[in-house]
Amino acid sequence: MSERKEISADLLNLLRAHPVPESPATELGDVRFEEDLGMDSMKIVELLEEVEEHFGFAIPDEDLARLHTVRDLQAVIEKNSNNFA
Template sequence: MTTNDILHRLTPLIRARTEHLPAGPSGLAPDTRLEQDLRMDSLVIVHVLEDIEESFDITISDDRLAGVYTVGDLVDIVMTTAGSEGRAA
């Protein structure tokens, strides 16, 4: 899976958890900040991570949760976790 493929699949998961989407035609980008731009709190971010686990059929380890600040961080988690588990849903 490419970064764009993952971003495309993450977009509806993120949209379902926030009402504060950035303006512009592109919507979400890798540098979109979860807390500042999308106004997500830590609980909402945890729910998004749970949605990602279910959607991509992966398990995200607790040590990966620290340092999740942007949409790009979420893409990186999917890429590295799916790659290490040998599947990219």
């Protein structure tokens, strides 16, 4: 399995741990945390903490403001998770 597919699978598993309504987005990458999943800021922070713990890096502050969709988060993970195996 490629690194990108592994990251996608792990991210999907982390998202499943958060009870959220179904999204109208057609692709997982297009799913927006607030608008589609109904996540408030606390739920988003919890998710980001889980991502940091799972992938073993701290999300840089400059990236936090740009995280609106699953695709945005996956890009940050891919950029920062040099040790992902």
